[in-house]
Amino acid sequence: MDTALERIFSSPELTQFSHPIVFVLGDGCPCDKSATLARIAKFDAAEIPLIGLGIAIGKILLPV
Numbered sequence: 368m369d370t371a372l373e374r375i376f377s378s379p380e381l382t383q384f385s386h387p388i389v390f391v392l393g394d395g396c397p398c399d400k401s402a403t404l405a406r407i408a409k410f411d412a413a414e415i416p417l418i419g420l421g422i423a424i425g426k427i428l429l430p431v
Contacts, residue, residue, distance in 0.1 A: 368397040388415070389416070
Protein backbone atom coordinates (compact mmCIF):
# COMPACT_ATOMS: atom_id res chain seq x y z
CA MET A 368 0.00 0.00 0.00
CA ASP A 369 2.79 2.43 0.83
CA THR A 370 4.33 2.08 -2.64
CA ALA A 371 0.97 2.70 -4.32
CA LEU A 372 0.34 5.79 -2.17
CA GLU A 373 3.80 7.16 -2.97
CA ARG A 374 3.23 6.67 -6.71
CA ILE A 375 -0.09 8.48 -6.52
CA PHE A 376 1.35 11.32 -4.44
CA SER A 377 4.25 11.89 -6.84
CA SER A 378 2.13 11.47 -9.96
CA PRO A 379 1.99 14.54 -12.24
CA GLU A 380 -1.68 13.78 -12.88
CA LEU A 381 -2.50 14.67 -9.28
CA THR A 382 -1.51 18.30 -9.87
CA GLN A 383 -3.92 18.65 -12.81
CA PHE A 384 -6.81 19.15 -10.41
CA SER A 385 -7.43 22.17 -8.19
CA HIS A 386 -8.98 20.06 -5.41
CA PRO A 387 -7.91 16.43 -5.84
CA ILE A 388 -9.43 13.62 -3.80
CA VAL A 389 -7.75 10.21 -3.74
CA PHE A 390 -9.79 7.04 -3.29
CA VAL A 391 -7.84 3.88 -2.42
CA LEU A 392 -9.20 0.34 -2.47
CA GLY A 393 -7.09 -2.32 -0.79
CA ASP A 394 -7.18 -5.59 1.07
CA GLY A 395 -7.34 -3.88 4.46
CA CYS A 396 -3.92 -5.04 5.58
CA PRO A 397 -0.94 -2.79 4.74
CA CYS A 398 2.32 -4.61 4.06
CA ASP A 399 4.31 -2.02 6.02
CA LYS A 400 2.11 -0.19 8.49
CA SER A 401 4.62 2.53 9.46
CA ALA A 402 5.48 3.31 5.82
CA THR A 403 1.79 3.45 4.92
CA LEU A 404 1.08 5.85 7.79
CA ALA A 405 4.01 8.02 6.65
CA ARG A 406 2.53 8.21 3.14
CA ILE A 407 -0.90 9.07 4.56
CA ALA A 408 0.75 11.89 6.53
CA LYS A 409 2.09 13.33 3.25
CA PHE A 410 -1.44 13.55 1.87
CA ASP A 411 -2.62 15.16 5.11
CA ALA A 412 0.18 17.73 4.99
CA ALA A 413 -0.70 18.57 1.38
CA GLU A 414 -4.39 18.84 2.36
CA ILE A 415 -5.36 16.17 -0.17
CA PRO A 416 -8.28 14.10 1.10
CA LEU A 417 -7.53 10.39 1.11
CA ILE A 418 -10.45 7.98 1.28
CA GLY A 419 -9.57 4.35 1.87
CA LEU A 420 -11.63 1.20 1.78
CA GLY A 421 -10.07 -2.04 2.93
CA ILE A 422 -11.90 -5.21 1.98
CA ALA A 423 -10.73 -8.34 3.74
CA ILE A 424 -12.19 -11.75 4.34
CA GLY A 425 -10.74 -13.74 7.20
CA LYS A 426 -7.76 -11.46 7.77
CA ILE A 427 -6.60 -9.74 10.91
CA LEU A 428 -6.90 -6.00 10.36
CA LEU A 429 -4.40 -3.58 11.80
CA PRO A 430 -5.93 -0.57 13.55
CA VAL A 431 -4.76 2.80 12.29
